[in-house]
Amino acid sequence: MTQKKYVVGITDHMIGTPDLEAEVLGSDVEIDFFATTDETLFDADRLGRLDALLVWGARLTSRSISRLHRCRGVVRYGVGYEKIDLAALANAGIPFANNPDYGTEEVADHASAMILSLHRRLWEHDARARGYTSGWQVHSLKPLSRSNRATIGIIGVGRIGTAVVNRLKPFGFHILGYDPGQPPGHEKAVGYQRVDRLDDILAQSDIVTLHCPATAESRGMLDADGLARLKPGAILVNTARGELLGDLDALEAALRSGHLAAAAIDTLTQEPPGHHPLLSAWRDREDWLAGRLVITPHNAFYSDHAAVEMRTNAARTVKILLDEGRLRNRVTA
Numbered sequence: 001m002t003q004k005k006y007v008v009g010i011t012d013h014m015i016g017t018p019d020l021e022a023e024v025l026g027s028d029v030e031i032d033f034f035a036t037t038d039e040t041l042f043d044a045d046r047l048g049r050l051d052a053l054l055v056w057g058a059r060l061t062s063r064s065i066s067r068l069h070r071c072r073g074v075v076r077y078g079v080g081y082e083k084i085d086l087a088a089l090a091n092a093g094i095p096f097a098n099n100p101d102y103g104t105e106e107v108a109d110h111a112s113a114m115i116l117s118l119h120r121r122l123w124e125h126d127a128r129a130r131g132y133t134s135g136w137q138v139h140s141l142k143p144l145s146r147s148n149r150a151t152i153g154i155i156g157v158g159r160i161g162t163a164v165v166n167r168l169k170p171f172g173f174h175i176l177g178y179d180p181g182q183p184p185g186h187e188k189a190v191g192y193q194r195v196d197r198l199d200d201i202l203a204q205s206d207i208v209t210l211h212c213p214a215t216a217e218s219r220g221m222l223d224a225d226g227l228a229r230l231k232p233g234a235i236l237v238n239t240a241r242g243e244l245l246g247d248l249d250a251l252e253a254a255l256r257s258g259h260l261a262a263a264a265i266d267t268l269t270q271e272p273p274g275h276h277p278l279l280s281a282w283r284d285r286e287d288w289l290a291g292r293l294v295i296t297p298h299n300a301f302y303s304d305h306a307a308v309e310m311r312t313n314a315a316r317t318v319k320i321l322l323d324e325g326r327l328r329n330r331v332t333a
């Protein structure tokens, strides 16, 4: 067997077989496949041989980073990078890149579908219609506002937030956006009303949808305190990161009291989720919660097309790094 020029590590089992990556990386590259998300199982000698590392769900801490002796770059398959210790990578002199564009349309579709179905109270109507004993239309729930009377608050108007604005504007919703990272004028270019304080967007929106990353600043922005600042009867959609919410106790209390009318979440702090009374009520379709909590398994990004694009783009980023010494989509701490 001929000696390969480079060794690229790929995590993890969610990939299945790294065949697409092999095709993009070419015959110069040996792939060392770490079929796990458990970083503690990454073998030190194997890490030490890598010229580049491509990660998906695995956490990457100084434990593994200190063993990447010859690594020229780490690339993440996804957009979010809260599981990557960027400071440790910077200390080790290893650049990092994410994969920003592959699933923007899918996440925007997913969030918009959640918004529209909770706004129309579809799942609550479904639950009621299934259990009806007399009458039919009398089961229409109230309140149920026309879309051009409802306000949507978008927190984080980046790629996905902007795509959500573009999808929902034609329905007539009034759209507010809170994003301190966007320059003045962004709101005109995209077509939303800028709000400069988090508290204001929480207080003014009938529906709040989260599209910002999990950072030291944004973690817990909708904990018990944040939820209390929402308009009574608001709807919450979270396709960004579970860490933006507080614990499930706070979400349960807000749903039980009715302060939060409904919530749809694609991302949780713990995935898959453990045991919690709120999750049991959701699994058991308890009457008080029926149709008011929608949970999807962190698949907002997924379509068959996005999955191929994600893997191909991420592998191409590694290929460019190895061939040209240039890391595209570089992210700094």
Ligand SMILES: NC(=O)c1ccc[n+]([C@@H]2O[C@H](COP(=O)([O-])OP(=O)(O)OC[C@H]3O[C@@H](n4cnc5c(N)ncnc54)[C@H](O)[C@@H]3O)[C@@H](O)[C@H]2O)c1
Residues within 6 Å of the ligand: 079, 080, 100, 103, 104, 107, 155, 156, 157, 158, 159, 160, 161, 178, 179, 180, 181, 182, 211, 212, 213, 214, 215, 217, 218, 239, 240, 241, 266, 267, 298, 299, 300, 301, 302
């Ligand atoms: N559920 C999924 O499958 C899935 C898929 C892709 C991305 N995501 C999540 O969605 C997030 C957004 O992705 P994107 O591609 O739009 O990223 P992006 O970088 O294009 O946009 C994020 C925006 O959030 C803003 N922001 C940062 N901190 C903020 C804060 N504290 N308050 C308000 N705004 C803040 C930034 O200025 C930026 O404009 C990602 O960070 C990731 O966590 C989830």
Ligand SMILES: O=C(O)[C@H](O)COP(=O)(O)O
Residues within 6 Å of the ligand: 056, 057, 077, 078, 079, 080, 081, 103, 298, 301
């Ligand atoms: O950040 C992302 O791109 C999405 O959330 C999907 O990737 P992840 O599930 O690996 O975070």
